[in-house]
Amino acid sequence: MTTERQVAARAVKVEKLYGEGEAQVAALRGVDMEITRGEFTAIMGPSGSGKSTLMHCLAGLDVVTSGEIFVGDQQVSGMSEKNLTQLRRSQIGFIFQQFNLLPTLTAEENILLPLAIAGRKPSKDWFDRVIDTVGLAQRLNHRPTELSGGQQQRVACARALVSQPDVIFADEPTGNLDSTSGTDVLKFLRDSVRSLGQTIVMVTHDPSAAAYADRVVFLADGRIVNELRDPTADSVLDAMRKLDVRERVA
């Protein structure tokens, strides 16, 4: 396998500026990052360090000021809006803090909606595997209001997985959940990487959530400043403390 095929997404010398003149903010200041296929990557860092901006740029939801973004072998930076929409539909899955489910649709209809919009159908085997992994078989005909927060987030996870995207981006996926439901969702994300071979990038503030990842990338002030492999909640907490010290010294 070539290196190219093992990389699900890549940022090369990415800079992102917001605003102009005195009000200009450099949210990303030269970020180089590779997301390896079949890995669970967490992005951490202090508030305002650029985590969401980096994720939005990687996912083609925001445009970089300079540098390049690739998803699979496609260059995202410079893509037309039409091609970006197509890319987001077919190659990227999203999980948001607020679940973003449609209230009038059942769990199953919500899960299948992105594929329906793209005019595609999942293979029956894959759909069954995803539902099985998420543990939703008994809940497919329920509407979001009839589900707990954790179940709603698992529906959102299944929706992201069902199209077999190159990469799933999760923005604080456990931010609105109690700790038991949050743990369920994290175990599920972990499992979808281990047993379904999915690639996940997750932004989180929570060291115990980051400990479910294979790798944690730390941002500070728009730059990658540290990285941990096979993290534990303690090693992540320790790295965050060092970042705080670094920020205070700066």
Ligand SMILES: Nc1ncnc2c1ncn2[C@@H]1O[C@H](COP(=O)(O)OP(=O)(O)OP(=O)(O)O)[C@@H](O)[C@H]1O
């Ligand atoms: N649309 C925008 N316009 C202007 N500035 C922005 C915009 N979006 C983000 N920023 C600024 O860019 C910097 C990085 O923001 P970003 O939201 O990526 O940080 P973050 O690490 O995700 O923060 P948090 O943990 O608080 O969500 C911050 O200084 C922020 O104020």
